[in-house]
Amino acid sequence: MECAWKGxxxxxxxxxxxxxxxxxxxxxxSASHQISHWSEHKEECKRLEEQMKHIDVLNEFPFTFSVEATVQVCEKQVTxxxxxxxxxxxxLGMWLYECHCGTSLASFDSSRLIDSWDLPDILCPCKEPESPISKHLSSWKEYYEWRCIPLNSPVALLLHWPLTIYHAVRTGLGSRIFExxxxxxxxxLGPEKELLQLAVFAELHVLFPGLDVHIELVGPAVPQSRDGECITLCKYARCLSMDCVCKSSECVSWDVHTSKTSIITLNLRKGFYHDRYRDMAKDSFPHLIIAPNAGIxxxxxxxxxxxxxxxMNxxxxxxxxxEEACNLGASCITSVTGCPLARPIQLNPFRQPVAVEGSALFLPCYSNCFLYGM
Structure with missing residues (x-):
């Protein structure tokens, strides 16, 4: 924990x-730094006091490793x-970027898609589910049960990207998307670490069965060498088991009612959204905009x-x-638009279940922790 007046x-x-x-x-x-900071801190102090009351809710996950990944990480007993x-x-593989000693984003210039879970098949969604999705998923526990993954599997650390998209689509567009x-x-908007874990987005095949999903990933972190690159995700990320069906050459497909093959395509665009939007809108006018870990x-x-x-409306x-970062972001949005939020701040049930290290607050922080919208 750093001094709030540092720097x-x-x-x-x-x-x-x-x-x-x-x-x-x-x-x-020191007391002097606390006194100096009060003129700024008094604006947030009451909000933070209320947020501190909900720490147990933030740390609540169904996994067997939940205490290790939340409380113990926050208390620096575990890294x-x-x-x-x-x-x-x-x-290893897509996990390389989940800790501070991993390869930096700046070195990301390879055209090879990293597509291995580096886990046995029992621990990861490397193949189609036993049954199509039958209800709106609202928790990690429901997702793991549907995908027949045991609760000791760490795959939620990477799957929070596609599951957050799933939840955002349901929140922003409603339940009638298939109709x-x-x-x-x-x-x-603003992809960073997920650029190195794109294979996990293949899970959108089963989250939106029979529906083609096209995603434009635009942000300054996209390498110049990959600007304009289009990736079609035909297969799930692979497991370690050599005899698993994920090693076959067949593409994924899941909709037993229509036999329609879903297509997941990702386009990479370098630059800020307001600079690149008009180029993208010619071929891909959005139904929804998503900005993960925005830091507005x-x-x-x-x-x-x-x-x-x-x-654009x-x-x-x-x-x-x-939640405090969302409060500050919401304040920026309302000051620019002159309108209240269309979707209030809410906890994301599919937030990443390992706390962020080195937080500036005693509040636990998680990737994609809270959602809000305009």
Whole structure:
């Protein structure tokens, strides 16, 4: 935990051990830094106090590793590296980017799609489900039961990307998507780590059976060498079991009622959305905009994008690591648009179930933790 006043006028004098007596969410290295920060902190203190009351809800997951991945990570008893090492997936395949010692995003220039779970078939969704999806999934437990995955499997750490898309589509477009659309166009803003884990998006085949899904992933983190690249996800990410059907050359397909093959396509675009939108809209006008871990209040480049989204009048769903980041982002949106949120801040049931290390708050933070929309 860092001092909440770190990097300001005076240097910190030591570890941040002096917590705010009201909210308990921030800490300081000294009384002088706490006093200096109060003029800013008083605006958020009451909100943070309320959020601190819900820590148990944030940490609530159905997995056998939940305490290890939440409380123990937050208390620095466990690291992401040790969590992955214990499961023999540290620095392997798509897991390489789930800890600080993984390859940096800047080195991402390979055209080879990393498509291995590096897990046995019993622990991952490497093949079609035993039955088609029959109800709206509302929790990790329901998803794992449907996909016949045991609750000790860590695959939710990567599957939170497609499952958050699934939940955002249901939230932003409603439950009648299969009646209304034959092809779903999604504009996905600001991708970073997920650019290195694109194979997990193949799970959209079974989450939207018989529905073609086209996603435009646009952001400054897309390598220049891959700008404009189109990826068609025909197969699920593979397991380690050599005799598994995921090793076959056949493409995935699932809709027993219509026998329609769904198609999942991803287009990579480098740049800010407000600069690239008109190029994309010619071929892919969006039904929904999704911005994961958006950090709207932290980046001024969001302002022209928010203005554009307001002009487009398209549903947009944002996520962030904690509720306070969503509050700050919502404030930015309302100040730009002059309108309240169309979708209030809500906890994402498909947030990543391992806490983010090095949080600036005593509140636990998770990738795609909360959702809100305009």
């Amino acid at each position: 300001r006028a005076t240097r910190c004098v030591g570890p941040a051990r002096r917590r705010c007596g009201s909210c308990g969410a921030v800490a300081y290295c 992401r590296c040790s969590f992955l090492s214990k499961r023999n997936i540290h620095q 209304i659309y034959e092809k779903l166009h999604i504009h996905y 209040a932290a980046y001024p480049s969001w302002l022209p994008t928010i203005e554009l989204i307001k002009e 398209i549903p947009a769903i944002f996520s962030d690591y904690c």
